[in-house]
Amino acid sequence: MGKKMLAGGQLKDALLHYSAAVDGDPSNYQTYYKRATVLLALGKSKSALPDLDKVIEMKPDFNAARLQRGNVKLKQGKLDEASTDFQEVINRDPTNKDAENQQKLIKPLKIDIKEAMELIEDENYNDAIALLTRCIEICPWDPELHEKRAECHIAQGDYLKAINDIRPTTKLRNDNTEGYLKLSGLYYNMGDAEESQIRECLKLDPDHKRCHDHYKKVKKLSKQMSSAQKYINENKWKECIEKSRVMLKTENKVNAYILKAHSHLCHCNMKDGNIKEAFSECNKVLNMDENNIYALCDRGDTYIINEQYEEAVNDYQKANQIDKENSRVHEGLNRAEKLLKQSKKRDYYKILGVKRNANKKEILKSYRQLAAKWHPDKYEGADKKSAEKAFIDIAAAKEVLTDPEKRSKFDNGEDPLDAEEQAQQNHGFHGFNPFESSGFQFNLGRNKFIYPKLDETQLEETLTSGHGPGGQSVNKTTNCVVLRHKPTGLFVKCHESRDLNVNKKLARIRLQEKLDLHQNKSRSLQSMAKKDAARKRAQKVKKTNERLQKLAAFKEREGLS
Template sequence: MIEEKITDMNIGGVVIFTKSLFIFLLLDVYLKGSHAISSTEVEQHLEMGKKLLAAGQLAEALQHYHSAVDGDPHNYLTYFRRATVFLALGKSKSALPDLTKVIELKPDFTAARIQRGNVLLKQGKMDDAEKDFAAVLERGRNDEAYSQMNAIADLRGDIQEAYMLVEHGQLPAAVEILGKVIEKCPWDPNLHETRAECYIQMGEYYKAISDIRPTTSLRSDNRPAFYKMSDLYYKLGEAEESLIQIRECLKLDPDDKQCQPHYKKVKKLVKQINAAQEAKVNGQYDECLNKAKQFMKTEPDEEFYQLKGQSFLCHCHAKGGNIQEAMMMCNRLLNRDPDNIDALMDRGDAYLASEKWDEAINDFQRAANMEEGNRRAQEGIHRAQKLLKQSKKRDYYKILGVRRTARKKEILKAYRKLAAIWHPDKYDGDDKSKAEKMFIDIASAKEVLTDPEKRRKFDEGEDPLDPEQQQQGGGPFWHEGFNPFGGSGFKFKFNFN
């Protein structure tokens, strides 16, 4: 398509526009003119901004000051008021350009000079701050500027002393001085990083993290800070929080050479720990043991994860019936961490399974003393005391000669073996009354230990076949006709109510 050409001959050459382009330019001029803000509207925005600022509605006030600046870009007061809102919002970086613009438009505006000097001082830019305060003092006496000039001189001396102390390894003294400096220069990332390094060397990782965290906003693209926080949380055993921080690093650069491998390791470890925890909660003790061993292998160097892994092994061995392994792991854990309440209670459970009632009571009592109101510890004491009392009476596990952790298959096998010996129809001895009593005990043991609910009660120290309960209608009784092996002779029949 051939466009009609418009030629402008008013300049030393020829400028050619297409007709469509010319129309577009005219439209653009019209639109810009239609959006121009009058001086009245600028004043309205300033007034609304002032009211919203007084009401504490900073974000809304900022929008009105944006409009005022756009409408009158040569009014120094609009920039100054917007800078005030930026500072109130904690956005010092955004405030500085506005304060600089104010000083360009009105060099003798003392309030802007002092405000900018204060911001620069908080950022640790003492030379630049000093220039602003000096410029104010050149115009006459100003108490605030004079005070800040003296403060800068003191701060320089404190910083020099702090770095000297760091160099000589006097870290607590350095930290104390840096704390005073940071009160005056809270937006200086160098000071926070220096104090964080002191804390790291002192082993106070949480305090180090508190100093590193603000540097992620004080420095742009501060990936090293996110990596450092992730590493510290990792060392503290907070793998989930470590994963959160390292992901922040990768948001800035998915291929960061330091953060990427660390992320893979932490992610793998968190997955394994969560799997071990899930198996533990669900009573899948073999799976719990496997996952615990996996994450201990993933991180063999950091003590916290080794202790955490041993804690899983202690608990899941105890609950899974591996008493010797449980005792070994719980003892190892308690040797390294004597105040580990969970390990004490897990060992208490292992002692119960080993029928060491007094030792179990001691462990649960220690745990209860360490954490008042601990329900598991209180229940453990009560259970151990009941089992101790019960041990002086009839013990169904001992009757069948099986461990307290024996499975149903083992219990039935033991029952059949003993029943074959003591069944009154099969007994070869002369003391038939002894055989009858033994067979009754064997049958009772089988009944209790193969019934999940009755076995649970017995394991908690309550005999479900206690004579007192039989008088109330519970327990077995004999009557003619019972013979599990068939044949003739004595005929017994159990009727379990």
């Protein structure tokens, strides 16, 4: 029955069968040997040895058991004990080739191990690793060989390979608290504050001081790291900055955590608009890791906020050379290049004299001051035309920068008030301005798109009193323009300026946008722009998910999950 189970691969059932047989007849050396064979097949060499010892004690001339025990001892690295067993088999059976071949391995192994130890002392780690690897192929259950090779990998800074050597020693040595402590330390030095391995150490010895101290530190740092990441996910930049500084106080020696903390400080200071601090922290990261894509992108964004577009393009170009598939890099480079080009044209931030990270309150304050200065009816200079142009630019800047959607477009290198640019962005037109020509049309699949041209004969213009810029009451003149499109009934109001001509021009621009939305609906410039923005967001989410899936697969493949 046991033989049938063993032949059929039913090892656990076979083990139960032979254990029952041993209990039923403890004087039968054959059942001990068969149970040892099953245990070896299950990979339980430590449990198999007592059975083999029992067999040899009961029947010293049983060469098969002695040869099997010699093989186990050889794999465990107990070379002298293995050699004794092989020699006993040879003495009893000089024709036994298996024992003879195994015996021939012992002497060269001893020489290789001795030479490997000397190479380690001489810090010749590459040659030592090569020798130890050859020895481990013959003695895979020798914990000392794995530990020595791990030392070489650690000396070379290859913690992942060291982990692969230390991990089996936690099973090869009984109650290996030192192995679990070393394993946890390696994960920690890689930047993975792994708590599970150190918990295994404490399970074996709850009073182990070094394990307990390390566990406390790992738990504390893990909590701080989780909090910092949580604040990033919630856009709580000030809290992220504070928690990242705490991380540096907790761990200021292991580079992986120092780099992580400075990376958070680089990103969160940039997001919080702390330009000087962001540059400082991003530079610290790049001094430690010059190819850190996240720091290059964050510093690139900081350059953009600081209106240093050429520097931003340089950072994103370097990031693109490192990772050509990164969606954030592609979007950032595209944005930086557009902004560099845009900076040579009309810049709404410069028109209002505000920084790119200015809030709405700051924008409106600057707008009111400049609007009061450049009102054509208040302007004291001789060039009224220049004042009118300046005021139109100021009004346009206020319109764009106080509208989240338009501001987002402008921040990404598009001018939402530039009809030519919008046509190029959404419909593929080049060098054609719909505001300066009659209504134009083109095909979109089976549908036609026609951008509306205002016909003055279809407009009804009335004037009424209103409120001027900044809430100033206007009672003496009727300069609020109400412009209605008679065929559709659509209308707009405009009272941005005390200058009637300025308000008339602005009213016509806004009515034209409204007609486009009414007439073309989902094909309007505004709708197409929204769809394009949504498409870009979806692509970004998709690429982010793909990157996370690849990262998860890598961690699982490397045993880091």
